[in-house]
Amino acid sequence: MPELPEVETIRLGLSTHLSGRTAREVEVLHPRAARRHVGGPVDLSSRLRGKTFEAVERRGKYMWMLAADRADEVAVVVHLGMSGQMLLAEQGAADPVHLRIRVPLDDGNELRFVDQRTFGGWHLDELVDAGPRRVPESVAHIAPDPFEPAFDRDGVVTALRRRDTEIKRAILDQTVISGVGNIYADESLWRAGLHGRRRTRGIPRARLGELVDHATQVMREAVKVGGTSFDDLYVNVNGQSGYFERSLNAYGCEGLPCRRCETPMVREAFMNRSSFFCPTCQRVPRRRRVA
Numbered sequence: 135m136p137e138l139p140e141v142e143t144i145r146l147g148l149s150t151h152l153s154g155r156t157a158r159e160v161e162v163l164h165p166r167a168a169r170r171h172v173g174g175p176v177d178l179s180s181r182l183r184g185k186t187f188e189a190v191e192r193r194g195k196y197m198w199m200l201a202a203d204r205a206d207e208v209a210v211v212v213h214l215g216m217s218g219q220m221l222l223a224e225q226g227a228a229d230p231v232h233l234r235i236r237v238p239l240d241d242g243n244e245l246r247f248v249d250q251r252t253f254g255g256w257h258l259d260e261l262v263d264a265g266p267r268r269v270p271e272s273v274a275h276i277a278p279d280p281f282e283p284a285f286d287r288d289g290v291v292t293a294l295r296r297r298d299t300e301i302k303r304a305i306l307d308q309t310v311i312s313g314v315g316n317i318y319a320d321e322s323l324w325r326a327g328l329h330g331r332r333r334t335r336g337i338p339r340a341r342l343g344e345l346v347d348h349a350t351q352v353m354r355e356a357v358k359v360g361g362t363s364f365d366d367l368y369v370n371v372n373g374q375s376g377y378f379e380r381s382l383n384a385y386g387c388e389g390l391p392c393r394r395c396e397t398p399m400v401r402e403a404f405m406n407r408s409s410f411f412c413p414t415c416q417r418v419p420r421r422r423r424v425a
Contacts, residue, residue: 194312
């Protein structure tokens with residue numbers, strides 16, 4: 135699923151082309167694309183029609199478009215799911231096979247939501263206060279991500295220290311630090327020299343701080359090259375893939391030599407997914423004895 139760098143890449147593209155544009159029409163072409171909206175497809179279309187997009191914002195992996203008219207302002211929360219794409223195209227251009235929502239704009243272009251697996255979708259949400267920001271109500275429980283001014287690095291380290299769980303599980307918890315998913319967790323842990331099964335309480339504060347810094351840096355580097363694309367399901371608003379896959383040091387590198395010590399990289403099962411690590415640079419922790 136897209137993580138912070140991929141969603142930020144999409145947000146940047148939408149911000150450039152969408153701000154100030156008005157939705158002339160809103161066509162929900164598949165009901166599942168509006169299943170999270172309480173009022174259903176017809177209500178979503180009628181409430182968004184005629185509104186002008188003011189901004190595109192993001193927290194972690196969650197993105198929303200602010201749209202308003204004289205009477206109402208709404209946040210259009212976008213769930214990309216596993217295969218959702220936000221594309222911009224000229225009106226009249228051939229429709230993608232899995233087009234789910236079409237929004238003709240007042241400049242002759244249209245915004246398209248494409249979703250092959252139909253796990254994603256849009257819903258309208260109210261904005262609520264969440265610290266110094268207003269965010270959609272459905273996003274308010276998500277912690278600030280490292281790119282936000284309100285991000286509290288030391289507070290995140292303290293929260294990690296308070297937990298007694300595996301460090302990879304902890305940094306994937308979006309209520310502690312948002313935006314980090316499986317790919318960038320593995321990359322951050324490799325850079326920090328920590329195995330994902332290390333217990334949080336046994337890791338010194340300084341090393342936890344380094345891990346948070348690595349997570350921030352690796353995601354910043356990924357944004358610069360458009361995120362990570364392993365297939366054609368993740369693309370930017372112009373349909374182009376990201377290139378950070380070429381810079382991955384851990385994720386997907388099973389059997390390849392570690393770029394630090396040349397030990398073959400290892401893959402292990404993790405929460406119905408996979409973890410990739412170097413058995414030399416990231417020592418596997420001893421398992422706890424069961425009394």
